[in-house]
Amino acid sequence: MKKVTMPIKGLIFYDVPGWAWYHRARNIKENINDQILIDIIEYTSAFDPDEYDFIVAFDIWMRDLLEKKYWHKLILGCSTTIPDYLNQIVKCLSND
DSSP: OOOOOSSEEEEEEESSTTSHHHHHHHHHHHTSOTTEEEEEEETTSOOOGGGOSEEEESSGGGGGGSOGGGGGGEEESOOTTHHHHHHHHHHHHHTO
16 A cells, blocks of 8 residues: 655545535645545546546536546545544554
């Protein structure tokens, strides 16, 4: 298993600029630990999954934006607890 170093880097997809998932992505980015770096991109934008420790997609159809070999990086859903979840990941990784 790859050793994760701080800060960890994540990617969040949204569908339409200014709509719900766009605002949700920005809310997540604004409410997480400073040990987590977040890029937010429109789902049609090019990206390299190897650059990220995790990828957030708000709906199941977005899973198909990733090759299957990257699905282990995927956090799927739009729960309001995602910032807390990400902060707990940092806490756990910091205790290693």
